Amino acid sequence: MTNKTSMRLMRHSFLALLFVLAMAVGVPVMAASGGSLQQANASLSDQGSLQNGAKLYFNYCSGCHSLKLMRYSRIASDLGLTEQQVMDNLNFTGAKFGDQVPPSMDVEDAKRWFGAAPPDLSLMARAKGVDYIYTYLKSFYLDPSRPLGWNNTTFPNASMPNALWELQGVQTAVFKPGEKGGDPVFEKFEMHQPGRLDPKAFDVVARDIANFLQYAAEPAGLVRKQVGVWVLLFLGVFTLLAWLLKQEYWKDVH
Template sequence: MTKRYLSSIALALGLLVGATSALAAEEGGLPHAGTNVGDQASLQRGAKLFFNYCVGCHSLKYVRYSRLAEDLGLSEKDVMDNLNMTGAKFGEPVVSHMPEANAQQYFGKAPPDLSLEVRAKGADWVYGYLNSFYLDPSRPVGWNNAVFPNASMPNPLWELQGLQVAEKKPGEEAVEKLSLSQPGKLTPAEYQQATRDLTTFLEYAAEPAALQRQHYGIWVLLFLAGFTFLAYMLKKEFWKDVH
């Protein structure tokens, strides 16, 4: 029975690894985001980028300012003075101040709420998207994106990254290569770190409870290990006289 049980666990792990590999293959070579929601400094830098460059159009309606303060190690004053751009109360969710009707007029559609963006598309997709904007005069907003072609969104971080242009094979629409035609305020390495921080923050926003889950998970595993040991010793005691 024990051997069959171990075989079942091995099979389940094998299927999990296989599914993970298949999913990675489907991503089509997206750059690895390398995010870590346990890195509080990265979360703080990402929050700063979001509230300076993204909240004008995008909301985080499932995240409250008070929760941000608690999870990011910030005081109420820090949050209200530096992150609250709309005059919302401390206990209210993060909502963009752009009216939906205006957004519809400017961009053709209202910008989506980003609370669950990383859970929907993955951290690697979001990170790749933030690094793949390029100039495209044929588009209404003057920008396009290699990861999400014909997106209605301009590059909100262009002054940090600079201006990218796309190289395409003759007669093809797919982008073969992106190159920097005009540098921005950050070097390419600094910009990649900035977008990694922003992606980390959005990954946190998609599941704020992940921080507590990881913390409590260690204690749960320790409890299960101790309980398993005690159950095993109890079983040996009950069955020691059975031959």
């Protein structure tokens, strides 16, 4: 095998490795986003967003939903919060600092009021994607035909009321007739009653809650990218050393 052939093989192998790594990162991102979903632009590197998302989640969502795979102590450690901050501002159930996050509402009461117990949200972002959660939180509208008076264009006939209505406001949905007598097609939202926040500020609320749930679904994601950078640097240095070693071994081979 000549020097030129050996170098070409090493170059192709390195490019193949980079391609595999890029696909490993890119595929989950593409699979998590749907064609009609809005982009949350959430980032796990934004600690302020995660802290705000945690505050909003525990004030508006934890009354019904649990995070059984998360512990208050882990949230404090990962999000740069003290035990006192977590226990004073995020814990409304009397749980201990090392306990998992339960719902505030009794499960049997939830079944009686909503027809089913609200789901645990620990893995919701992995199951649906952060863009889905973001879009879902923005898509509630008044619907008198539903038992609780609310519906959702992202998850039609959801049993959940709009827990964020005081922030977002109350909106109605405008539908246009479907083609050839089919189901009506959603066209737009119209604001029926303004909330405490303007639309841009509410977008931040929805993004931060979605971002916090993205973190809760995979806390290791906070450090995975940092580790990935060091792995790529190691592979680059290792490849260079391997090439230099090969050059040394083959320098006298003609």
